[in-house]
Amino acid sequence: MMCVAPEALAARVFKDFDPAFAYANLNAAEEDYAWAMEDMEKAGDRMSRFGELGMAAQACISSIELYYTTGKEEYLANAEKFADMIPLCQETEYPDWDTPIRGFFYTGKNHKDMVHSIHGSSEHAPMVALSMIYKLKPKAEYRKCMQLYGEYIKTIVKYSAPYEMLPASIYDLSALDPNAPVWEMGCPYEHAKVQIQNGIQLSKDHYLRFFPVWYSFRGNAGVTLTQARAILACAKVLKDKRLLEIATHTLEWHVGRNPFNQSLIWGEGYNFTPQYSAMSGDIVGSFSVGVETQFDEDIPYYPHAACYNDKEVWVFPALRWLDIMGEYPCEL
Numbered sequence: 001m002m003c004v005a006p007e008a009l010a011a012r013v014f015k016d017f018d019p020a021f022a023y024a025n026l027n028a029a030e031e032d033y034a035w036a037m038e039d040m041e042k043a044g045d046r047m048s049r050f051g052e053l054g055m056a057a058q059a060c061i062s063s064i065e066l067y068y069t070t071g072k073e074e075y076l077a078n079a080e081k082f083a084d085m086i087p088l089c090q091e092t093e094y095p096d097w098d099t100p101i102r103g104f105f106y107t108g109k110n111h112k113d114m115v116h117s118i119h120g121s122s123e124h125a126p127m128v129a130l131s132m133i134y135k136l137k138p139k140a141e142y143r144k145c146m147q148l149y150g151e152y153i154k155t156i157v158k159y160s161a162p163y164e165m166l167p168a169s170i171y172d173l174s175a176l177d178p179n180a181p182v183w184e185m186g187c188p189y190e191h192a193k194v195q196i197q198n199g200i201q202l203s204k205d206h207y208l209r210f211f212p213v214w215y216s217f218r219g220n221a222g223v224t225l226t227q228a229r230a231i232l233a234c235a236k237v238l239k240d241k242r243l244l245e246i247a248t249h250t251l252e253w254h255v256g257r258n259p260f261n262q263s264l265i266w267g268e269g270y271n272f273t274p275q276y277s278a279m280s281g282d283i284v285g286s287f288s289v290g291v292e293t294q295f296d297e298d299i300p301y302y303p304h305a306a307c308y309n310d311k312e313v314w315v316f317p318a319l320r321w322l323d324i325m326g327e328y329p330c331e332l
Contacts, residue, residue, distance in 0.1 A: 004062035051107030057125035097203035103152025127230035187215035221290025225320035
């Protein structure tokens with residue numbers, strides 16, 4: 001399903017420049033969409049690393065792109081159906097915590113597992129999907145969902161002032177299984193437990209972490225930029241200048257407004273340093289994987305050594321940056 005949206009978009013962009021290429025993209029988009037719909041019916045929420053939420057969000061985006069390209073009402077109807085699933089995966093009430101927070105997402109309607117991202121991320125998809133469908137079907141529940149997400153973001157960035165680096169996620173300590181060999185991304189149980197407890201305690205078992213629970217893959221540029229894309233989508237729909245400011249601070253974080261006074265982009269911003277690109281050398285505009293933590297701590301750490309993987313060059317953060325730039329408004 002993830003391939004459908006860019007294929008449908010390419011079909012529109014190249015329609016007048018290269019009709020044959022546009023036709024090939026449209027044909028591929030509709031075929032991939034049909035296959036994805038069949039697979040989702042068979043596999044349920046196992047189709048996405050983010051479960052029902054991720055599946056619904058990406059399917060909504062792809063359906064809307066196909067609707068814009070073809071004008072077929074069936075795609076718009078599907079987009080609305082998928083969009084209706086997104087608010088069901090959100091925490092809309094204040095939990096019975098010492099420090100209650102709402103507006104975050106679970107991977108499914110059962111509200112069992114919270115959404116966590118490590119290294120790569122698609123957390124932008126639910127808010128982008130709702131911002132797209134809201135232009136066509138301005139339902140109150142879509143707007144309310146974006147407002148609650150905005151409330152969540154405004155609450156958690158208070159803990160990372162003055163830089164307002166976007167915290168990674170809320171973690172549930174009780175979700176850890178001591179009998180399981182590893183947590184997400186290969187993190188052993190003992191390390192995952194310590195990392196969660198090093199976060200900001202919200203209740204007996206719930207902690208807000210600035211950085212993901214991780215082990216070998218470290219660096220949060222992709223995660224924070226993906227969150228910023230979601231925030232920007234909400235800011236534009238809600239005309240919320242505070243959310244735009246938070247998204248802007250995320251961009252500033254990556255060009256030097258951070259505790260290290262260092263840019264994470266080579267050739268741009270303040271005090272950028274060499275990055276690890278194996279055999280390509282320094283590349284102007286390249287992004288490092290990002291700021292990490294030392295061992296199991298939850299405070300920023302950005303070592304001097306140009307080595308994998310925190311200073312490794314990845315395409316993913318650069319694409320998220322370009323996506324934000326493409327949508328960034330001059331004013332709200």
